[in-house]
Amino acid sequence: MPDVVAPVPGRVVGLADVPDPVFAQQVVGSGVAIDPDRAPGTAVAPVAGRLLKLHPHAFIVLTASGKGVLVHLGIDTVQLDGKGFDLLASEGDEVAAGDPVVRWDPAAVETSGRSPIVPVVVMDTAADTVSTSVVGSSVDVGDRLF
Numbered sequence: 001m002p003d004v005v006a007p008v009p010g011r012v013v014g015l016a017d018v019p020d021p022v023f024a025q026q027v028v029g030s031g032v033a034i035d036p037d038r039a040p041g042t043a044v045a046p047v048a049g050r051l052l053k054l055h056p057h058a059f060i061v062l063t064a065s066g067k068g069v070l071v072h073l074g075i076d077t078v079q080l081d082g083k084g085f086d087l088l089a090s091e092g093d094e095v096a097a098g099d100p101v102v103r104w105d106p107a108a109v110e111t112s113g114r115s116p117i118v119p120v121v122v123m124d125t126a127a128d129t130v131s132t133s134v135v136g137s138s139v140d141v142g143d144r145l146f
Helices: 106-111
Strands: 010-014 029-036 041-044 049-055 058-062 068-072 085-087 100-104 118-123
Touching (some): 100 106
Antiparallel strands (some): 010 029, 029 118, 049 058
């Protein structure tokens, strides 16, 4: 598995702190989450690969080794129907780690009554298989998460 980098800036928290049981219980896979800075910004690809799925609120990058890395921009943000999100790439695109994927505003997500927290998860991995040594630290876009 290649290094997974921070898709957004903020403070790293454990998945157990994500206010959604699917992420908190690591149902979709192991990883960490980022409590993002509240300024409008751009979420970037956390790894190199192909954009397997791209929704305004979430995307999956499939690595060359076949691992999918999910970035979910906020919790329950699917309910926003894309409002406040601007796609900068297309499903199927090849991306490098750090390439811009979605422009969004975490403060607007929070104002809508939803959590802006950003889970970053390696799909279909067993619970607690990703290093969480960065939990509690602040990261900038492109900093190594795990």
